[in-house]
Amino acid sequence: MENAKNEYTLFKPLPDGLALVKRIIDGETFIAEPFESPVPEEAELRARGAAEAAANILNHENLVSLNTEIINIPVAWKNRPEDEYWPSHIILWDYCDAGTLENLLENPPVPRSPTGFLPESLVWHVALGMLRALQWLHEGIRDVYGVEAETGPARKNFYCCRRVRGTTPPEKDWMPVLHRNIKPGNIYLQHPKGIEMYGAVKLGDYGSCIVTGKVRENRRTPLVAMMVENSAFQYPGWDPMANEVEAPLEVLRENLFAWKENPNSRDIVDRPYTAGSELYALGEILYRMMRGRKLPHAERCILCGCDHIYRNETKKDHVPCPHSCFAAVNVDEELGDKLADYSAGLRALVRHLLRVNRLELVSASGILDMHWKGYESWTRNTPDGRTYRDIFNDIWVRRMNYSRKMGLRPSQALRLFTPGENPETVFKDAVEAAKRDADAGVVVV
């Protein structure tokens, strides 16, 4: 921290006492948040490295990350005489310069139609980014991005590559984190860098997060019963964010079993909140991106007592709501044929997410594994998918550019990333080809 004063400059005050700062070395912008710790216990925690622990958990490309902590950089503001100096402790957060998904949904770039709303590419981008974020928070697993040369006609396209998705082994002794406030207002977007069509999508706002105090057997995400305050019982925007009930694990388990027998046998505050609840929340968001309107609440309506969501298998028992509350939605029907602008793979993913509410034995990594094929199929078999550029294409192009810099021609660079090719042979061939060209007086541009 010795040179902290020289590494960043503060350049723009924001509301709520925040400010934008720039990292001098690369011009990257961050949000600076003053962090005062008047409580001795907190100061002690920080001294023991709590900030670093939090920064480790939040160090993921799909989370609004806590970057570092700067200590003792008093900065004078010309136009803010009332607080002449910034507090001595400042936390830096990723700056998401393209706003939130909520802003985008409120001011959409495209009109809504009966068959679809936001482009499929954007829905996939948010879906994959948020699944990766949840996979990390819940399970301590990261996606890794491998690239290989395409085969067939697509091979000629400089931007095309075969995506090879992998994952890291789960972090050792990971303590699962439930975010508990997954909504479009907490999903942040950045402007694209490189050749990607969209910038990074990041889950932020950790005010409702819960971290388990100990590592759980079976790597399961903690089960939390929710307490919903009365003030929150308001549509629209009913907020599942709440305080957990302090209950022993056995009571939570008992409630889980009772809820599975009959969902309405337990008051909403006693129903389990799990990894499945977070995946369901993502499903609701994706549905809204595709349909242009919010899905009614997942369970029996708190306002009128009716069920506003049903499925093919519950269709015959569905009683239409006689109150003027919500129009009922058959999720299977809408995500079946109605939203025809989207590929079957994307609709299957969202249908899956909308079936896992409150389930305990469901994981983001399992869902990613299962539906990755749907994404690949969309990128290969649709015109939009073929022109879409994601993080894999960006990595690919960087590698191809690097290979060119190293003196390889595009055809040689392609071989370098083709499975089964030996890089040493590729370089040997390239050197020999260059020698032949030189002997023949050929100038390679």
Ligand SMILES: [Zn+2]
């Ligand atoms: Zn209702």
Ligand SMILES: [Zn+2]
């Ligand atoms: Zn009703």
